[in-house]
Amino acid sequence: MELAEKMKKARIQLILDHPFFASLALKLTYIEDKQTQTTIINGKCIKYNPDFIKELPIKQIATVLAHEVLHILSFHHMRRENRDKVLWNKATDYAINPLLIRSEFQLPDGALLDHRFDNMNAERIYSILMQEQPSDKQESSESQDYQGMGDVEDLPETESKQEVEAQIKQAMTQAAMIAKSQGNLPDYIERLVSETIKPKVSWREALQRFFSEITKDDYTWTKPSTRYLHNGLYLPSLETPFIGKVILIVDTSSSISNELINSFAAEVQEITSSFSIPLTIIYVDTKVQAIQEIEPDEIINLNPKGGGGTNFKPGFEFIDDHNLDPETVIYLTDGECYSFPTTPDYNVLWAQFGSFEFNPPFGEVIQVTD
Known part of the structure; x- marks a missing residue:
């Protein structure tokens, strides 16, 4: 032919x-x-x-x-x-x-x-x-x-x-x-x-946007605003924005690699470091496996514990039981779970890894890729 x-x-x-x-x-x-x-x-x-x-x-x-x-x-x-x-x-x-x-x-x-x-x-x-x-x-x-x-x-x-x-x-x-x-x-x-x-928005950009939206401006009476003093008005001044306590819950089921966890946590730490606040990390599969505290200037080096299934309740229950009172909780997960706690009274960001259809009853979801 x-x-x-x-x-x-x-x-x-x-x-x-x-x-x-x-x-x-x-x-x-x-x-x-x-x-x-x-x-x-x-x-x-x-x-x-x-x-x-x-x-x-x-x-x-x-x-x-x-x-x-x-x-x-x-x-x-x-x-x-x-x-x-x-x-x-x-x-x-x-x-x-x-x-x-x-x-x-x-x-x-x-x-x-x-x-x-x-x-x-x-x-x-x-x-x-x-x-x-x-x-x-x-x-x-x-x-x-x-x-x-x-x-x-x-x-x-x-x-x-x-x-x-x-x-x-x-x-x-x-x-x-x-x-x-x-x-x-x-x-x-x-x-x-x-x-x-229609490419997905970079999860790093989405993470930055999330933090910028929840950042608070705090007013203080101890430092009156000089802008209005000449008019005889004693008003509070605006202090440097703060982000509040941040907790990262890491789903340590077997589908999430250590490389991805470290990459994501490093990104979170970079943001929290800019506000000079520590980062609490809770490792969870079907129960809380370990807790890790990281200071703002500490080089991140994670050693996740777990490897079983997934249950979203234990991490949130641990926060409540120990009165951790976070401003924000970020949950890194594959999303393959239907066991949710009641809606908490703090900000929640679900950072999902994988293609599982994930529609949690509360919080915002961003898609994390390798």
């Missing part, structure tokens, strides 16, 4: 089985290039080695096209920065190939697949791969021979990232509408589109 015919049939295969990927693949330009080992994608054009394509069956050519589409949708050609090119290509492949498996694509021989990287983004995978590199190769892996299903080529510096990103989002939205109208839009693709078009 002629190469052009194979490429045409691969695109038809996508149209019949995967309309979302087909809609995007049909917008790309295809160029034969024998200097390319397998394929290269730069966001708008796929260069492919004809000898590589000739060896693949139609279904696997369709997989290669969908693979390149996912690179574009993930903006991998715009996110490498100063990372090693070869290792970045590996990380991006590890990130998207599990998604192809979920859509029942058939991966060609040599395609990278490691399920320990499932649900991780390319940056996190890259970090892990760097740590696993032999010490004499950590500086660069450019000389290593890696082909996979193709390379991701950086967006040319002459291109506007904002314009390219807008074009991709528009194409992604149109593709999703087409696939949905045919009743063939996988759930994970729908979520990917939703998160890309």
Whole structure:
């Protein structure tokens, strides 16, 4: 079969089985290039080695096209920065190939697949791969021979990232509408589109906003306002805003990693340090496991205790039983629990890790990601 015919049939295969990927693949330009080992994608054009394509069956050519589409949708050609090119290509492949498996694509021989990287983004995978590199190769892996299903080529510096990103989002939205109208839009693709078009607010920004909203301005009569004294008015002055006592309750069920707990707690501590207040941390699974006190200038180093199930009541009961009287309680949790206490009379922020549908009866919720 002629190469052009194979490429045409691969695109038809996508149209019949995967309309979302087909809609995007049909917008790309295809160029034969024998200097390319397998394929290269730069966001708008796929260069492919004809000898590589000739060896693949139609279904696997369709997989290669969908693979390149996912690179574009993930903006991998715009996110490498100063990372090693070869290792970045590996990380991006590890990130998207599990998604192809979920859509029942058939991966060609040599395609990278490691399920320990499932649900991780390319940056996190890259970090892990760097740590696993032999010490004499950590500086660069450019000389290593890696082909996979193709390379991701950086967006040319002459291109506007904002314009390219807008074009991709528009194409992604149109593709999703087409696939949905045919009743063939996988759930994970729908979520990917939703998160890309309407990205979640940074949890760090949400945390900062929460603290700024609950910060109080305190008035004192011991320092009268000089602004009104010349008029014979003795009025209280406004002191430096204060935030009150903060308690962090950490759900220590097995689904939350120590790395995430430390990252989140460090962010909370940075905020509380700016107000020079200590931070009380309560570790809870189905019961209170440990208490830790951290001073504003203390370097955070957490050692969570627990590892069982989840129950939201014990942490709040501990606060009441010991008369801790917080201004604010922040609860870091996966949200997989339906056991809630009665509504407390202080501010509560639920910082949820994971995708469990979480609708607590009180407090504000922010989504925390790795």
